[in-house]
Amino acid sequence: xxxxxxxxxxxxxxxxxxxxxxxxxxxxxxxxxxxxxxxxxxxxxxxxxxxxxxxxxxxxxxxxxxxxxxxxxxxxxxxxxxxxxxxxxxxxxxxxxxxxxxxxxxxxxxxxxxxxxxxxxxxxxxxxxxxxxxxxxxxxxxxxxxxxxxxxxxxxxxxxxxxxxxxxxxxxxxxxxxxxxxxxxxxxxxxxxxxxxxxxxxxxxxxxxxxxxxxxxxxxxxxxxxxxxxxxxxxxxxxxxxxxxxxxxxxxxxxxxxxxxxxxxxxxxxxxxxxxxxxxxxxxxxxxxxxxxxxxxxxxxxxxxxxxxxxxxxxxxxxxxxxxxxxxxxxxxxxxxxxxxxxxxxxxxxxxxxxxxxxxxxxxxxxxxxxxxxxxxxxxxxxxxxxxxxxxxxxxxxxxxxxxxxxxxxxxxxxxxxxxxxxxxxxxxxxxxxxxxxxxxxxxxxxxxxxxxxxxxxxxxxxxxxxxxxxxxxx
Numbered sequence: 001x002x003x004x005x006x007x008x009x010x011x012x013x014x015x016x017x018x019x020x021x022x023x024x025x026x027x028x029x030x031x032x033x034x035x036x037x038x039x040x041x042x043x044x045x046x047x048x049x050x051x052x053x054x055x056x057x058x059x060x061x062x063x064x065x066x067x068x069x070x071x072x073x074x075x076x077x078x079x080x081x082x083x084x085x086x087x088x089x090x091x092x093x094x095x096x097x098x099x100x101x102x103x104x105x106x107x108x109x110x111x112x113x114x115x116x117x118x119x120x121x122x123x124x125x126x127x128x129x130x131x132x133x134x135x136x137x138x139x140x141x142x143x144x145x146x147x148x149x150x151x152x153x154x155x156x157x158x159x160x161x162x163x164x165x166x167x168x169x170x171x172x173x174x175x176x177x178x179x180x181x182x183x184x185x186x187x188x189x190x191x192x193x194x195x196x197x198x199x200x201x202x203x204x205x206x207x208x209x210x211x212x213x214x215x216x217x218x219x220x221x222x223x224x225x226x227x228x229x230x231x232x233x234x235x236x237x238x239x240x241x242x243x244x245x246x247x248x249x250x251x252x253x254x255x256x257x258x259x260x261x262x263x264x265x266x267x268x269x270x271x272x273x274x275x276x277x278x279x280x281x282x283x284x285x286x287x288x289x290x291x292x293x294x295x296x297x298x299x300x301x302x303x304x305x306x307x308x309x310x311x312x313x314x315x316x317x318x319x320x321x322x323x324x325x326x327x328x329x330x331x332x333x334x335x336x337x338x339x340x341x342x343x344x345x346x347x348x349x350x351x352x353x354x355x356x357x358x359x360x361x362x363x364x365x366x367x368x369x370x371x372x373x374x375x376x377x378x379x380x381x382x383x384x385x386x387x388x389x390x391x392x393x394x395x396x397x398x399x400x401x402x403x404x405x406x407x408x409x410x411x412x413x414x415x416x417x418x419x420x421x422x423x424x425x426x427x428x429x430x431x432x433x434x435x436x437x438x439x440x441x442x443x444x445x446x447x448x449x450x451x452x453x454x455x456x457x458x459x460x461x462x463x464x465x466x467x468x469x470x471x472x473x474x475x
Contacts, residue, residue, distance in 0.1 A: 290385060
């Protein structure tokens, strides 16, 4: 297949890469093995007809913060915010609530209000320039003075394990909130960087919110495909590329993980060995439900949050994630739950999803453990279930080969792989093969529906192959 550029894989990174190349005047061919575009942005009727569920990402804080997606100014995708960004229920007291207003959130943390304002609040004060720096940490990009100052303050704190930072917190509420945020990293919370992951996500809740895409995440993927086609690009589903030799283009951008790249191409021995050492992270066990009404939360305030962290106290979540990191299954897992109807009533009823972390490749059924954690804070939840859909690591990988062993992050988010993702290089999106670039979440800045890997890879490719006129943009 002949084109100026071929993009393999239509996840958020592949889609952004394709649009970026097309906007620069390249004739782009996008190839996707699945029967639908989107990768982690796909939506489907998993439970009952008319009930729209997101197969992957639902909450889009990274999308709103990302310079890659913000710069596209897409038509057709609308973001919807719930009244509360995040809720963290507790057994014996009101739930902890994260509001868009940082001071209102801090006021709910009692003696730790000052710490929240000095940490998360300072990140909010530094604003999107600091977040953008965190999302594009490599390369000769201009750095705004405010971002540089923010990074100098934020970096040392972000490198700490969450268990270390928690020593500065006195209240059950603040410590639990930190654990729920930091556990998004899918790391043992005694690991370096877990504070940074947690504080960054909390800061985004105040800066841009934690919205959902109205109608389902698929709407965002479809808007990216529509933009590509408007620019003259082609987008094809149901086409699996098995070897790079099948492709005929000076630029090839791959939205795949190292395991797929190893199968696609004959690579130099040294680069191959480095990719073979790449480590995948824990998997997830995901459940979707169709309900006959909203979740019956014991604390009614939780109903206003699209995202809910379940797991109890800081100590409980630390233990749960330590068990997972050690290759075991926690009987009381940390559960990330999303009730999109809190922000978007257009998905055909009360749809809900949740997942817990499990060892990579786990075959253990965590259905009862997840539902028990929900019942803990919402007695009578099971009575509301009309239908459920279950997907463990094997099912998730079968639907999307990038989810190796159920790893939704494209690789372990450890300190070593923060610096070496997938290999140590000042331009890790570039491979040793001429004109071939890697753009998946296995490249910086890592997981999230932000498209930054695709943006970085496309920009590198354009610098390596300059000389075409700029494409038209939408008025």
